Amino acid sequence: MDQQLEVFIKVVEKKNFSKAAEELHMTQPAVSQYIRSLEESTGVKLLERTNKYVRLNKAGEIVFHHALEIKELYAKMNHLLDDLTNKASGSIAIGASYTFGEYLLPAIIAEAKEQYPDIKPTVTIGNTTTIAALVLNHQLDVGIVEGHFKGVKELKTEPFAKDRMVIVAPANHPLTERENPILIKELTEETWILRELGSGTREAAEAVFEKFELSPQAIMHFSSTQPIKAMVEAGIGISLLSEWAIQKELKYGDIKVLNVKEMPYTRDFSIVTRSPFQTKALSEFLKLLKNHKEVTDFKVE
The missing domain is CATH 3.40.190.10 (Periplasmic binding protein-like II)
Structure with missing residues (x-):
């Protein structure tokens, strides 16, 4: 990932140049130089700085939002490359609407952890609209929802139960x-x-x-x-x-x-994804999901 964006994200998260420098094992002048270079390359000022605070302006909010997406996509790309030779491992960001997330997903997560101890699932529970939006914005690798959502061509929806x-x-x-x-x-x-x-x-x-x-x-x-x-x-x-x-x-x-x-x-319960590429961890999780006994009790024909 571009070093300028990585430094920018850390400064925004820490709201402080010196704390960001400490976290990144860099000097504060080096952090300041990265931010100046990013502002010069984008042609706009991104941060409001005083002795008391560092905060985003409107342009900074735009860059920060997309920088987080780039970071997620970069990490996903590396996972996909690793999966060409390695076993299922790494993080999976799973979203689920309330019915599935609260009453079916825990048993599936437990089974996934038993079969693939190196995967690291994180779970977000929300209503169908919220989960679909998080998948669309690359904040979740997969969503499991009930119901429908309209007008989102970028998302692939697959009814499975x-x-x-x-x-x-x-x-x-x-x-x-x-x-x-x-x-x-x-x-x-x-x-x-x-x-x-x-x-x-x-x-x-x-x-x-x-x-x-x-x-x-x-x-x-x-x-x-x-x-x-x-x-x-x-x-x-x-x-x-x-x-x-x-x-x-x-x-x-x-x-x-x-x-x-x-x-x-x-x-229908449906699986919602955005990227056509899946990490091996996500692919194995989805296979397990579609074949889980409780889910297959009400299988889509």
């Missing part, structure tokens, strides 16, 4: 005792407790409402699944959730699945 979604209610809800199937339109007056906009689970709920022309009279929303389950258990309302997310609650009888005629609703 199905997820079944059901409507859940408090264990003592009157409808849990009904033998005949419930019509989804009977749930209009219920309070629906949903995920936030931008999440795959919320997208699924909106798709169900549109498909069956359902207009709930009351909606509450939360940014993760755990508080939704707690609210349902407490009798506040009902929700549409993945079967994977409610295994423990069903086992202990804390909540129940309503026998709704139009359910379950199915959606």
